[in-house]
Amino acid sequence: MSTSNFEFTFEVAELNDTAVDAIELHYDCVESTHGRTTELTLLVPGMNATDAASEAINRILAAGVTVRRLVDDLVTRTEIAERADVTSQAVGLWARGERKRGVSFPEPYVYAGSVRLWLWGEVATYLRAAHVPIDEGVQYPGRAETLRIAGLIADLLAGHRPVTAAG
Known part of the structure; x- marks a missing residue:
């Protein structure tokens, strides 16, 4: 099975330059702020969307940043x-x-x-x-993956750690 690049946008607690630098060591990322909401969009390699998101969440946590939710695209x-x-x-x-x-x-x-x-x-x-040409081959989570990733984040917010796709 080959690795794909998955795009995720997470709503996170406020970021600082040190945290962004730590995350950028592993992923292409874009930080954006909309009012009081901070979002972090990442391009994450992985075998599937859930595993890739799990790894990304753990790296964000390791940088000292709280993940609030996956932002639905x-x-x-x-x-x-x-x-x-x-x-x-x-x-x-x-x-x-x-x-x-x-x-x-x-x-x-x-x-x-x-x-x-x-x-x-x-x-x-x-x-x-349907053979309609789109983007550069980036993968995005579907409905089932989106719900699993939301569950991982909910467990994290409830105090259950570590975050793993396997549960």
Whole structure:
């Protein structure tokens, strides 16, 4: 089984330069702050999304930073169209099953009022299966992996350590 690169965004407690430097020794990372929320986006090698996230969480902890949650990479129909370089109408046809038959478009991950939001990891998997060219080969967690990673973080926040994908 080969190693893939997974992209994760974690909401973390406030970062300092020393912590960022320690994390950058292992991963490509981008820090961003939105109001009082700090996010850390990492590119992490691993055999699967859950194991890669587990290792990343442990490295973040080792740098003295608290992980609060995995930030879901949610996308609208318009954002899917932009990332896939197709029209929003094409995405609508995929979502309704009227194009790319034989490959099922994922169900929305969540509804926000009348807006449907999809998990990018599931959409990216669909696009690859439907032979729609996208990104540079980066993998993203799907629904099951997202829930497992959220569980790992919940256990961590409840005081259960170490964080491992195996439980």
